[in-house]
Amino acid sequence: MKTSLRLAGLAAAAVGLLLSAGAQAQQPIKIGFISTMSGPEGVLGRDLSDGFKLALKHANNTFGGRPVQVVYGDDQVKPDVGRQVVDKMLESDKVQIVTGINFSNVLLAVLKPVLDAGAFYISTNAGPSIVAGRQCHPRFFAAAFQNDQNYEGMGQYLREKGYKKIYLMAPNYPAGKDMLTGVKRYYKGDVAGEVYTTMGQLDYSAEIAQIRAAKPDAVLVFYPGGMGINFVKQYAQAGLKDQIPLYAGAAVVDQTILPALGDAALGMYTGALWSEYLDNAANKRFAADFEKEYNRIPSPYAALAYDTGRMMQAAIDSIGGKIEDKVAFQKAMENVKFESVRGNFKFNTNHFPIQDYYLTKIEKDEKGRLVAKLQQKIMSDLTDAYSGDCKMAAQ
Amino acid sequence: MTLSLFIEQSLNGVQLGVQLFLMSAGLTLVFGIMNLINLAHGSLYMAGAFFAAMFIKITGNFLLAIALAIPCTAIMGILMELIVLRRFYARGHLDQVLVTFGLILIFNDLVRMVWGVVPVPMPVPALLSGSVEIMDGVLYPAFRLAILSVGLVVALGLYVVVVHTRTGMWIRAGASNRPMASALGVDVQLVFALVFAAGAALAGLAGMMAGPITAVQVGMGEPILILALVVTVIGGIGSIRGAFIAALMIGIVDTFGRVLLPHALGSMVIFMLMALILAWRPKGLFPVHG
Numbered sequence: 001m002k003t004s005l006r007l008a009g010l011a012a013a014a015v016g017l018l019l020s021a022g023a024q025a026q027q028p029i030k031i032g033f034i035s036t037m038s039g040p041e042g043v044l045g046r047d048l049s050d051g052f053k054l055a056l057k058h059a060n061n062t063f064g065g066r067p068v069q070v071v072y073g074d075d076q077v078k079p080d081v082g083r084q085v086v087d088k089m090l091e092s093d094k095v096q097i098v099t100g101i102n103f104s105n106v107l108l109a110v111l112k113p114v115l116d117a118g119a120f121y122i123s124t125n126a127g128p129s130i131v132a133g134r135q136c137h138p139r140f141f142a143a144a145f146q147n148d149q150n151y152e153g154m155g156q157y158l159r160e161k162g163y164k165k166i167y168l169m170a171p172n173y174p175a176g177k178d179m180l181t182g183v184k185r186y187y188k189g190d191v192a193g194e195v196y197t198t199m200g201q202l203d204y205s206a207e208i209a210q211i212r213a214a215k216p217d218a219v220l221v222f223y224p225g226g227m228g229i230n231f232v233k234q235y236a237q238a239g240l241k242d243q244i245p246l247y248a249g250a251a252v253v254d255q256t257i258l259p260a261l262g263d264a265a266l267g268m269y270t271g272a273l274w275s276e277y278l279d280n281a282a283n284k285r286f287a288a289d290f291e292k293e294y295n296r297i298p299s300p301y302a303a304l305a306y307d308t309g310r311m312m313q314a315a316i317d318s319i320g321g322k323i324e325d326k327v328a329f330q331k332a333m334e335n336v337k338f339e340s341v342r343g344n345f346k347f348n349t350n351h352f353p354i355q356d357y358y359l360t361k362i363e364k365d366e367k368g369r370l371v372a373k374l375q376q377k378i379m380s381d382l383t384d385a386y387s388g389d390c391k392m393a394a395q
Numbered sequence: 396m397t398l399s400l401f402i403e404q405s406l407n408g409v410q411l412g413v414q415l416f417l418m419s420a421g422l423t424l425v426f427g428i429m430n431l432i433n434l435a436h437g438s439l440y441m442a443g444a445f446f447a448a449m450f451i452k453i454t455g456n457f458l459l460a461i462a463l464a465i466p467c468t469a470i471m472g473i474l475m476e477l478i479v480l481r482r483f484y485a486r487g488h489l490d491q492v493l494v495t496f497g498l499i500l501i502f503n504d505l506v507r508m509v510w511g512v513v514p515v516p517m518p519v520p521a522l523l524s525g526s527v528e529i530m531d532g533v534l535y536p537a538f539r540l541a542i543l544s545v546g547l548v549v550a551l552g553l554y555v556v557v558v559h560t561r562t563g564m565w566i567r568a569g570a571s572n573r574p575m576a577s578a579l580g581v582d583v584q585l586v587f588a589l590v591f592a593a594g595a596a597l598a599g600l601a602g603m604m605a606g607p608i609t610a611v612q613v614g615m616g617e618p619i620l621i622l623a624l625v626v627t628v629i630g631g632i633g634s635i636r637g638a639f640i641a642a643l644m645i646g647i648v649d650t651f652g653r654v655l656l657p658h659a660l661g662s663m664v665i666f667m668l669m670a671l672i673l674a675w676r677p678k679g680l681f682p683v684h685g
Binding site for chain 1: 397400403404407408410411414503504507512513514515516517518519524525526534536538539605607608609610611612613614615618619650651653654658662
C-alpha cells in the first residue's frame with residue numbers, strides 16, 4: 001500500500017514535470033498595458049487599449065509563436081499611482097514589456113523602475129524630449145512620436161503658407177511649452193502673442209477678446225481633451241472662426257472630442273501623423289476592422305497603439321519569440337519591418353520615429369459625422385530635434 | 396487696452412461672475428443653513444448639463460430640454476439629501492467632506508456608465524448662435540448675453556424670495572440661528588429639503604447654461620466647484636447677497652487678471668484676493684451667523 005502510494009506520487013511528479021516542460025515552450029509573452037482608464041481623460045486609455053487589442057486580435061493573440069498575456073492597469077493621470085501599478089506588474093506579473101501610457105509626466109515616473117527591472121518600455125503615445133536626447137535607453141522605444149513632432153509640421157506649414165504674424169496658445173504645463181517650441185522651431189515669422197493658460201481652464205472669452213484685438217493672420221492652439229472643446233466652441237461662438245483661421249497640431253482635435261464639438265470645428269485645419277484616409281493596405285484594414293469592432297471611427301490614439309502592437313509582433317516574430325534575449329529583441333525592434341498604418345515609418349538612432357506629417361481639415365463624411373479629411377503631406381521623414389544628444393549605450 | 400476692448404472684457408467678467416453665482420447660490424445656502432459642506436454640488440452641475448444634452452437630443456428644443464432637465468436635477472438633489480446627506484448634518488465637517496467626495500466619484504462613474512467616456516455634444520440653440528453688435532465694432536456672442544440675463548433674473552428672483560417672502564424669512568432665520576428658528580415653530584426639516592432642491596436646481600441650471608460653451612464631460616463639475624467655494628467663502632457663508640457680489644468680483648478680477656498680468660500671477664490673483672478679504676473680514680463680506 002505504502003509503495004503504491006509512493007509510486008503514484010512519483011508518477012504524479014513526473015507528469016507534473018512533463019507538463020511544466022511543455023509549458024516552457026509555450027510560456028506566454030507578458031505585457032503590462034498601463035494607461036488612463038478613468039476620469040475625464042479616460043477616453044484616451046479606452047482608445048489606446050482598444051487599438052492595441054485589435055492588433056492582438058489580428059495577430060491571433062500570438063507573437064513569435066508564443067501566446068500573449070496582457071495585464072491592464074489604470075494610472076488615473078497620477079504619476080504615483082502609475083508607479084504602484086507598474087511595480088505590481090513587474091514584481092508579481094513579471095511582465096517583459098510595458099506600454100500604453102499617454103501622459104508624459106506619468107511615463108517619466110514609471111520609466112526608471114521598468115528599465116531597472118530589465119523590462120522594455122515601448123510607448124504607444126507619450127514621447128518626452130528627455131528620453132529622446134540625453135537619457136535615451138536601449139530598452140526604451142517610442143513607437144508613436146516625440147512630443148514636439150505633433151506641432152513641428154504645423155510650424156512648417158504656417159511658414160509655407162506665408163503667414164506673417166501668428167498667435168499661439170497652450171495650457172501652462174511642460175507638454176504645452178514643448179508643442180509651441182516645436183512650432184517655433186520651423187515657423188520663423190512674427191509671433192503676435194504666445195499665451196499660456198491655466199490647465200483645465202473653462203472660459204476663454206477674455207483670451208479670445210485679446211486675439212480679436214491683436215488681429216493675427218492665424219491662430220494655432222494646443223488644447224487637448226475638454227480644453228479643446230471649450231476653446232474651439234467659444235472661438236466659433238465669438239464669430240472669429242470665419243475671420244482668423246484656427247489651426248491645431250496632431251492628436252488634439254480628433255475623434256476623442258469631435259463628436260462633442262459639432263459644427264464649431266467645421267473647416268478647422270489640424271496636423272496629423274496618421275489619418276484614417278491614408279491610402280495603404282494596412283491602414284484600410286485597420287480603419288475598417290476598428291469601426292466594425294467598436295462601432296466608431298478610430299482616433300490617432302487608437303491607430304498608433306495598433307501600430308505599436310503590430311510593430312511588437314513583427315519584431316518578436318523575426319526572432320522566433322525569444323524576447324528573453326534582450327540584445328536580439330533590441331536589434332529586432334531597431335530594424336523592425338512591418339506595414340505601418342502610417343505608411344512611412346522607421347526608427348531613428350535614439351529609438352524615436354522618423355515619419356511623415358500631414359495636414360487634415362475637419363469636414364463631414366457621407367454619414368454626416370465629423371472627420372479629419374486628409375489634405376496634403378507637409379513633411380517627409382520628419383525626425384526629432386533631440387537625437388543628436390543621444391548616445392545609445394550597450395545593454 | 397482700447398475702450399471697446401475694455402467694455403468687452405468687462406462684459407466677459409460679469410458674465411463669468413453671473414455663471415459662478417448660479418453655482419454658488421445653492422452651495423452657500425446649504426452650507427449656511429444646514430452647516431453641510433457639499434462637495435458633490437459640482438456633480439449636480441454636471442448632471443444638469445448631461446440631462447439637458449440628453450433632452451436636446453430627444454426633443455430637439457433647447458428651452459423644452461432646460462424645462463425638463465431642471466426638475467430632474469432637483470429630484471436628484473432631493474434623493475441625495477434623503478438617502479445620504481440627511482444622516483450627516485449632525486456629523487463633523489471632515490465626515491461630510493469624505494462622504495460628499497465619495498459621492499463625486501460615484502456620480503462620475505455613473506455618468507461614465509450611462510453616457511460613455513467621450514464628451515457629449517450640446518449645441519447652442521439656433522436662435523442664440525449668432526453675435527450681437529453691442530457697440531461700434533464690438534461683437535458679443537448672443538448666447539453669453541442670454542447667460543447674463545438668465546443669471547441676473549435668477550439673482551433678482553432669489554432676492555425677492557429670500558428677502559420678501561415668508562419662506563425666505565424661514566430660510567434667513569435658519570441660516571442665522573437654527574435652534575432658535577426651530578424653537579419658534581419653523582419646520583426646519585421641510586426648509587432643509589426645499590433649500591437643497593432649489594440649490595440642486597440652480598447648480599443644474601448653471602451646468603445647462605455652461606453646456607453649449609464648454610465641454611459636457613465626466614468631471615466637469617470639479618473645476619467650477621473650486622471657484623464656487625472661493626465665492627462662498629468671500630461672500631460670507633449663507634449669504635445670497637454676499638455670493639452675488641463675490642461672484643461678480645471674482646469674475647471681473649479673474650478676467651482682467653488673466654489678460655493684464657503675467658500668467659503666473661494672473662492664475663492666482665483670485666486666491667490672493669480671497670486671502671486679503673479674509674484677513675480683513677475673517678467671516679467674509681456679509682457674515683450671516685452672529
